[in-house]
Amino acid sequence: MSDRTAPDTPWQRDDRHLEERRLESRQVFRGRLLDVRVDRIELPDGQEDVREYVAHPGAVMIVPLLDDGRVVLERQYRYPLQRVMVEFPAGKLDPGEPGRACAERELFEETGYRAREWACAGRLNNAIAYSDETIQVWFARGLSAGDRHLDPGEFLDVFTATVDELAAWVRDGRVTDAKTMIGLLWLQQWRAGHWPLHWES
Amino acid sequence: MSDRTAPDTPWQRDDRHLEERRLESRQVFRGRLLDVRVDRIELPDGQEDVREYVAHPGAVMIVPLLDDGRVVLERQYRYPLQRVMVEFPAGKLDPGEPGRACAERELFEETGYRAREWACAGRLNNAIAYSDETIQVWFARGLSAGDRHLDPGEFLDVFTATVDELAAWVRDGRVTDAKTMIGLLWLQQWRAGHWPLHWES
Numbered sequence: 001m002s003d004r005t006a007p008d009t010p011w012q013r014d015d016r017h018l019e020e021r022r023l024e025s026r027q028v029f030r031g032r033l034l035d036v037r038v039d040r041i042e043l044p045d046g047q048e049d050v051r052e053y054v055a056h057p058g059a060v061m062i063v064p065l066l067d068d069g070r071v072v073l074e075r076q077y078r079y080p081l082q083r084v085m086v087e088f089p090a091g092k093l094d095p096g097e098p099g100r101a102c103a104e105r106e107l108f109e110e111t112g113y114r115a116r117e118w119a120c121a122g123r124l125n126n127a128i129a130y131s132d133e134t135i136q137v138w139f140a141r142g143l144s145a146g147d148r149h150l151d152p153g154e155f156l157d158v159f160t161a162t163v164d165e166l167a168a169w170v171r172d173g174r175v176t177d178a179k180t181m182i183g184l185l186w187l188q189q190w191r192a193g194h195w196p197l198h199w200e201s
Numbered sequence: 202m203s204d205r206t207a208p209d210t211p212w213q214r215d216d217r218h219l220e221e222r223r224l225e226s227r228q229v230f231r232g233r234l235l236d237v238r239v240d241r242i243e244l245p246d247g248q249e250d251v252r253e254y255v256a257h258p259g260a261v262m263i264v265p266l267l268d269d270g271r272v273v274l275e276r277q278y279r280y281p282l283q284r285v286m287v288e289f290p291a292g293k294l295d296p297g298e299p300g301r302a303c304a305e306r307e308l309f310e311e312t313g314y315r316a317r318e319w320a321c322a323g324r325l326n327n328a329i330a331y332s333d334e335t336i337q338v339w340f341a342r343g344l345s346a347g348d349r350h351l352d353p354g355e356f357l358d359v360f361t362a363t364v365d366e367l368a369a370w371v372r373d374g375r376v377t378d379a380k381t382m383i384g385l386l387w388l389q390q391w392r393a394g395h396w397p398l399h400w401e402s
Contacts, residue, residue: 082333
C-alpha cells in the first residue's frame, strides 16, 4: 500500500515511511533511578541516526475517589522542578508486578487508603521523545483510611479536594502535572457519562 | 507557620517539611538530545540522598484549529515506544526563544500551516520524577496552509480530525500521548465555555 492509497482513518496505514529500525543499543548511564540508552538507528530513508532515551519500568497513577465525591491528592517536592507539586498518587512498577497490585501498594503506602473497587481507565505515555515510560491510569473507590507507610526518604502531604477545585487549579495553572491533568480529563468524562469505567472488586 | 496551623487550601502552606536542597550537581551524560544530571541533595530531615534527572530546554505543543472545527494532528514514529503515535505538533525551544515564536516555527515546519491568532492555554510538566521539562500549550486558529519544511531526518504524516474523533481515540486507548490528551482536556473545556482563551493576533 503506498501513500497514495491511504485510507480514511489514520489507524490502518502502512507505516514503513515513518518507521525507524534499531541497529545497535548502548547503555550510557545506569543510576539508581535512570537507565539511559543511545541507540544507532536506520531512518525510513535508509540514513543512519541516533536516538537517546530513558528506559523506564512503567508506572501507575491512582485517582482515589472518596464516597462524598472528593478525590485524594498529594503535595510532593519534585526535585527536577525545584518545587512542591500537587498530584495524584503514583509510583513505579516493581519487576513483574501487575498494574493493579502496584496501584494498591502505592495508594496504601503513600496515603494509607485501601479501596474496595478498582478500574483501569487506560494508559498514557508522558515523554514520548525521550522515554519509554507508560503510566497506567487506575481509579479506586470504596476507600477506607489507615496509616500510610512512606518509603525512607519519602516526604509528602495528603489532602482532599473536590473535582471542581482540581479543575480550577488546572485551569489557573497551579496544577501542571501531566498525569494529574489526565486524571481530571478522565474524571470529567466519566462523571459526564461519556467514558465508562469497568469496576472490579 | 507549623503543620498544625495549615490553612484550608493547600496553596498557602509552609513547605519546609517537604523541600529538598541541592548540595552538588554533576552532569553524567551529555548527548545530542539528553543532558542527564545527578545531584546530591539534603532531604527535609537532614539526611542526604541523590536525585537523577534530565535537564530539558522546555518545549511547546500546538493545538491547531481549522475554521471548520477540526484539529490538525500528526503521526510520528516515536523510537522509545517503537511505534507511530498520534499527537499534536510540538517541538523544543531553541535557546532564548519565546514560546510563541517556537510554536509558530514548529507548526509551520511540521505542518506548513500559519495561524492568524494564538492563545497560550497554560503549561504542563510531563515527567516530574525525572525531568525538568515544561511544555507550553498553545492554541492556533485562522490557519492557512503552505508547504512544510521538515528537519533533515524528520518524518511525519499530517492529518485532520474532529474533536469528537480525537476524544474517541483517547477513550479507547489509541491516543496515549500525554500532551495530546491534555490538549483534548483544554479543547473540551474551552468549547464548553469553562476555560477561556485569550487570543492575540
